[in-house]
Amino acid sequence: MIDGPEIGPLQALGGPCPIPVECERDFLRDFDQNHRSTGIAYSDYAPAYEYGYRMAIENRQSTFEQVEDLLKQDFLKAHPNCNWEKMRAALSYGWRCAKARL
Numbered sequence: 001m002i003d004g005p006e007i008g009p010l011q012a013l014g015g016p017c018p019i020p021v022e023c024e025r026d027f028l029r030d031f032d033q034n035h036r037s038t039g040i041a042y043s044d045y046a047p048a049y050e051y052g053y054r055m056a057i058e059n060r061q062s063t064f065e066q067v068e069d070l071l072k073q074d075f076l077k078a079h080p081n082c083n084w085e086k087m088r089a090a091l092s093y094g095w096r097c098a099k100a101r102l
Helices: 009-013 021-034 042-058 064-078 084-101
Strands: none
Touching: 021 042, 021 084, 042 064, 042 084, 064 084
């Protein structure tokens, strides 16, 4: 058995890299502080946090700004009814969380 970071429930959503529990806690904290008042549920924001995290890992050499247009296009393809500006903030936070761990 290999010891590693504890893996949280977002890993169950699939994808090449697991989301560490401490990042999920950060996502929830960010949601509580910045997005809960929007009336949109955390479950609607979670894919944006996760996607941002995963894309930062896959694009280690890029900044968020360098790939933002591609991220937006890809995310909106999967979530066409979302409010991009609200999801962008969560996606960017997920990106920063991953970059801080690299």
